[in-house]
Amino acid sequence: xxxxxxxxxKYLYIIAALLILADILAYSLHLTxxxxxxxxxxxxxxxxxxxxxxxxxxxxxxxxxxxxxxFRKVS
Amino acid sequence: MWVHPGIMAIAGALxxxxxxxxxxxxxxxxIPSFSLSVLLLTSYGYFGQIPFExxxxxxxxxxxxxxxxxxxxxxxAYVFSIVAIAMNIxxxxxxxxxxxxxxxxxxxxxxxxxxxxxxxxxVFWEMMAIASLFVIWSRGTKNSLEAGLRYALWHLTGGAFLxxxxxxxxxxxxxxxxxxxxxxxxSYYLILLGVMVNAAVPPLHAWLPDAYPEASxxxxxxxxxFTTKSAVYALARGFPGEELLMYxxxxxxxxxxxxxxLENDGRRLLSYHIVSQVGYMxxxxxxxxxxxxxxxxxxxxxxxxxxxLLFMGMGAVIEVTGRSKFTELGxxxxxxxxxxxxxxxxxxxxxxxxxxxxxxxxNMTVYASHEIFVVWLLLEASSxxxxxxxxxxxxxxVWFARDPIIEAREPPKNMLAxxxxxxxxxxxxxxxxxxxxxxxxxxxxxxxxxxxFGKVIAxxxxxxxxxxxxxxxxxxxxxxxxxxxxxxxLPRILGNYLFYWICRxxxxxxxxxxxxxxxxxxxxxISGIRIKEISxxxxxxxxxxxxxxxLFLFLI
Numbered sequence: 135x136x137x138x139x140x141x142x143x144k145y146l147y148i149i150a151a152l153l154i155l156a157d158i159l160a161y162s163l164h165l166t167x168x169x170x171x172x173x174x175x176x177x178x179x180x181x182x183x184x185x186x187x188x189x190x191x192x193x194x195x196x197x198x199x200x201x202x203x204x205f206r207k208v209s
Numbered sequence: 210m211w212v213h214p215g216i217m218a219i220a221g222a223l224x225x226x227x228x229x230x231x232x233x234x235x236x237x238x239x240i241p242s243f244s245l246s247v248l249l250l251t252s253y254g255y256f257g258q259i260p261f262e263x264x265x266x267x268x269x270x271x272x273x274x275x276x277x278x279x280x281x282x283x284x285x286a287y288v289f290s291i292v293a294i295a296m297n298i299x300x301x302x303x304x305x306x307x308x309x310x311x312x313x314x315x316x317x318x319x320x321x322x323x324x325x326x327x328x329x330x331x332v333f334w335e336m337m338a339i340a341s342l343f344v345i346w347s348r349g350t351k352n353s354l355e356a357g358l359r360y361a362l363w364h365l366t367g368g369a370f371l372x373x374x375x376x377x378x379x380x381x382x383x384x385x386x387x388x389x390x391x392x393x394x395x396s397y398y399l400i401l402l403g404v405m406v407n408a409a410v411p412p413l414h415a416w417l418p419d420a421y422p423e424a425s426x427x428x429x430x431x432x433x434x435f436t437t438k439s440a441v442y443a444l445a446r447g448f449p450g451e452e453l454l455m456y457x458x459x460x461x462x463x464x465x466x467x468x469x470x471l472e473n474d475g476r477r478l479l480s481y482h483i484v485s486q487v488g489y490m491x492x493x494x495x496x497x498x499x500x501x502x503x504x505x506x507x508x509x510x511x512x513x514x515x516x517x518l519l520f521m522g523m524g525a526v527i528e529v530t531g532r533s534k535f536t537e538l539g540x541x542x543x544x545x546x547x548x549x550x551x552x553x554x555x556x557x558x559x560x561x562x563x564x565x566x567x568x569x570x571x572n573m574t575v576y577a578s579h580e581i582f583v584v585w586l587l588l589e590a591s592s593x594x595x596x597x598x599x600x601x602x603x604x605x606x607v608w609f610a611r612d613p614i615i616e617a618r619e620p621p622k623n624m625l626a627x628x629x630x631x632x633x634x635x636x637x638x639x640x641x642x643x644x645x646x647x648x649x650x651x652x653x654x655x656x657x658x659x660x661x662f663g664k665v666i667a668x669x670x671x672x673x674x675x676x677x678x679x680x681x682x683x684x685x686x687x688x689x690x691x692x693x694x695x696x697x698x699l700p701r702i703l704g705n706y707l708f709y710w711i712c713r714x715x716x717x718x719x720x721x722x723x724x725x726x727x728x729x730x731x732x733x734x735i736s737g738i739r740i741k742e743i744s745x746x747x748x749x750x751x752x753x754x755x756x757x758x759x760l761f762l763f764l765i
Contacts, residue, residue, distance in 0.1 A: 143680075150673045157666050168667065177671035180593045181678035185685055188470035196471055196691040205702055207709040 150174070211256045211263040211276050214244030214290065215319030215333070222312030225305065233308075234301055240312055241293035244319065248286055251278060259283065262325060271385050277325035281506070284650040285322045285442045288510045289315065291634070292434050292517050299521055299627030300427035307347035311431045314340035318435035322442055326385045327375045330443075334371065334407075338364040341436055348425040356423040359697065363406060363416035371403025390447045401448060407440035408491060410457050411464050414484050415697030418468070421483075422476035422533065426524035429476055433520050434513045437483060441490045441509050445652075450497025458492025459578075459587035461485065466594030468695070473688040475523045475533050475603055479516070482599055485591055486512050486559065486571075492584055493574040499653035504574030506651055511566040511638060515558035518631040519599060522552030525620035525628070526607055532615065535606040535688025540613035547619055549608045554632040556604060558639065560596035560672060566635040568668065569642035569659040576657070576664075593675050600672075601679045602686045610687070 157170040221240040228236055250256065256263070260279030265272055293315050300308065317340060320333030338361070345357040377396035379385055390397055402413075409417045421432050448454060465485025472478040486508070493505030525548045526541065527533050542549055554565070561567035571592070578584045619625065638647050648655040679686070 146673065146676065150670070150677070153666055153670050153673065157670065160662060160666065168663070171670070173667040174670040174674040176589070177593055177674035178678050180590050181597055181675045182682065184466065184590065184594050184597065185470060185678075185682050188467045189685065191467060192471040192693070195694045196689070197694060199690060199692050201692060201694070202701060202705075205705050207705060 211251070211261075211278065212247050213264060213275055213320070213323065214247045214286065215316040215323060216275070217247070218244055218316030218319060219313050222309050222316060225309050225312065229305075233305070237301065237308055237312070238294065238297045241290050241297060241315065245287070245290035245294065248283065248290060252283070268328065271326065271328070273328055274325035275320070275329055276323050278323065280650075280652040281442070281446060282322045284506050284510050284652075285438065286319055287650060288438075288513045289318055289322070289435065292513050292631070295627045295630040295634075296427075296430050296434070296517060297627075298630065299430060299524075299624050301623040302621065303425065303427040304347055307344060307425065307428055310340050310343035310347060311428070314344055314431060314435055318439050321439045325387060327379065327387055328385065330387050331368075331372060331375065334439075335368050337436060337439065338368060341432055344428040344431055345420050345424045347428055348423065350423070353423040353425075356420040359701070360416045360420035362700075363413070367403050367406025367413070369403075370399050370406070374399025374401075374403055387443075387446060389449065401451070401453075404440050404443045404447070405457075407436055408444060408487055409437055409440075409461075409484050410491060411461055411484070412696035414461070414464075415695045415700075417484060418472075418477050418480040418695065419697060421480045422474055426528045430517050430520045430524060433479075433483060433516045437487045438490075438509045438513055441487060441494065441505065444491060444494045445502060445505060449494055449502055451495055453495065454491050455495025455497075455578075455581065455584055458488045458490070458495050459584040460488070461491060462488030462591035463587045463594075464488070466591045466598070468693055469594065469598040469602075470686070471689075471691070471693045473534050473536060473691060475526070475535065475538075475607060476520065478598055478603055479519050479523060482519075482559065482595060483516060485595060486516065488591070489571060489574045489588060492578060492588060496574075496577055496581070496584070498577060500657060501574060501577035503648075503651045503653050503655055503657070504570065504577050507570040507647055508567075508574055510647060510650070511558065511570040511635070514631055514638070515555040515566060515635050518555035518628055518635065519552065519559065521624065521628045521631070522548055522555060523603070523607075525552075525624055526617070528620050528624065529617045530615050534690070535603075536690050538607045538615070539611040540609065541615075541617050542608040543613055544617035545608075545619050547625060548628070549604065551625070551628040551632045552604060553600075554635055556596075556600040558635040560600045561592060561668060562672060563639075563660070563665045563668060564636070565639040568639055569647065572659060572664060572668065573657050589671075592671065596672050596675050597679055597686075601676065601683075605683065606686070606688055 154171050154174060157174075161168075161170045218240050221236065221243070225233060225236060251259065256278075260277070262274050262277050264275035267273075296311075297308075300311065314337060317333045317336035321330060321337060324330040324333055342357050342361050342364075345353055345360060374396045378390070378393060378400065381393050381396055390400065406413045417437070421429050424432055444454065462485050465481040465483070465488065469478045469481040469485070472481060490505040490508050490512070493501040493508065523533070525545070526538065529545070530538065530541075532538055558565040558567045561571045575585065575588045575592070578588055642648055642659055648657075
């Protein structure tokens with residue numbers, strides 16, 4: 135597990151913080167018109183919603199691997 | 210006269226049958242290289258100024274034109290040829306018949322892209338379906354044979370819709386040109402439906418995640434490129450600005466993403482992402498502005514490059530371990546780091562990381578959808594899911610997640626070489642989309658600057674925070690030993706029953722036959738007549754003789 139140790143996670147936190155800072159800076163200089171950090175929040179919340187929503191749907195449509203085999207009458 | 214690269218590829222595929230050993234391999238790689246060089250010569254104006262038409266001939270009352278070379282056809286033809294070179298290097302040691310089928314598949318895809326009239330289009334379209342069927346079947350397992358059969362049924366149905374629509378359209382307008390269709394009612398929608406089957410638009414997409422993962426390691430790589438993208442070409446040619454496609458495309462992008470969360474098979478997950486990514490293109494075609502069409506075409510271009518790379522990466526894992534389910538894999542980073550890094554180039558490209566190829570193409574489509582909020586929201590949310598699955602879930606489950614439970618090694622050198630070519634192209638196009646490179650190929654003039662400050666910041670934020678969310682919830686994304694039901698549920702169940710009843714019926718009729726015969730035998734015994742029994746071969750001769758007699762009567 136070399137590439138995702140906590141030690142490396144630190145750099146990701148730094149990059150994320152820098153990106154947010156850059157966004158705020160760009161917004162105050164009128165380079166962008168979106169709310170600063172909008173994409174970050176969208177990504178974070180969207181990802182969580184996506185996983186839970188899909189898992190919810192999955193309750194109805196995931197079946198055991200031999201699902202179609204059980205319907206097979208002619209082999 | 211223009212040299213048709215598709216027909217040359219099909220001819221080359223047939224010569225492959227006669228060759229073996231080193232010569233076969235050289236010819237195999239030479240086929241797409243040849244078509245790429247023809248295209249380069251065409252771009253430089255060797256055959257005349259683009260757009261031009263060539264290779265026309267009379268057939269019945271119509272003029273067929275095999276070659277319509279213009280700004281919409283060229284990018285597709287280019288990317289088909291480029292990717293086929295890398296694929297052929299990857300598949301250098303695959304079975305001969307798979308190679309032949311794959312090259313016919315490649316050639317007919319080029320034929321579809323350059324076809325101007327319905328007849329040529331339809332012939333190449335069906336040839337593509339049949340050749341890809343043999344690519345699937347060449348794996349030879351029971352699963353692949355059955356999945357191939359279902360695949361064929363979907364495509365033959367789609368082809369039937371297409372030809373019905375074409376016949377009606379010719380009847381209504383008298384024109385056989387495949388061009389921007391005016392809405393002529395039923396014929397318009399039949400053609401649209403036929404093309405939509407190939408573009409894997411839900412609910413007509415189930416053949417894709419069903420059949421692609423059942424092909425062989427190398428065969429699946431071919432399948433990713435041609436069928437769906439030539440359908441995108443057909444949509445961009447015939448139906449730009451069709452509003453229905455815009456919404457269907459956005460739903461499609463989301464649909465693939467949702468199903469990929471549940472998937473346990475590596476290549477099936479990637480297949481759902483083909484559905485999702487083609488959704489972007491379909492939505493782009495549906496929006497229909499110059500920017501959106503450019504976005505769709507450039508996305509098709511880069512998509513072919515990175516999706517083939519992703520399938521190659523996952524294929525490499527299957528090649529060395531023989532397993533494809535997340536529940537049976539894990540911790541492979543120790544054994545195959547090179548394959549992992551090459552795969553990740555594809556994963557970053559599909560997720561549209563800045564400096565990778567997806568960034569310069571996908572965001573163009575998303576940007577073009579800004580004015581229609583629902584479409585924009587669905588496309589943007591699908592970007593999250595794309596990174597979540599191809600960039601995080603799959604590599605995490607395959608290369609990390611736990612200690613290795615199976616031995617592995619790096620794949621053969623030719624496979625790594627094929628992957629390296631595509632990885633290099635993806636990075637190159639990402640860094641330098643350039644007005645001389647990718648953007649110069651697009652059908653309309655490009656007024657889009659991918660590397661604007663705001664766009665880079667926004668995309669990076671989106672992806673990094675997706676990663677954080679994944680990291681928190683990563684245990685939820687482990688594979689489960691389940692399958693996901695899709696829209697082919699009903700046809701599969703009904704088909705099973707139908708087949709069962711057909712078998713029952715034939716059994717019944719056989720029994721009735723036997724009853725009748727024994728009844729007749731009883732009569733024979735009672736009456737005491739001696740009837741000379743004739744053998745089956747003798748009966749055949751008599752039948753042929755009777756038919757010959759009828760034919761003779763008919764002729765005089």
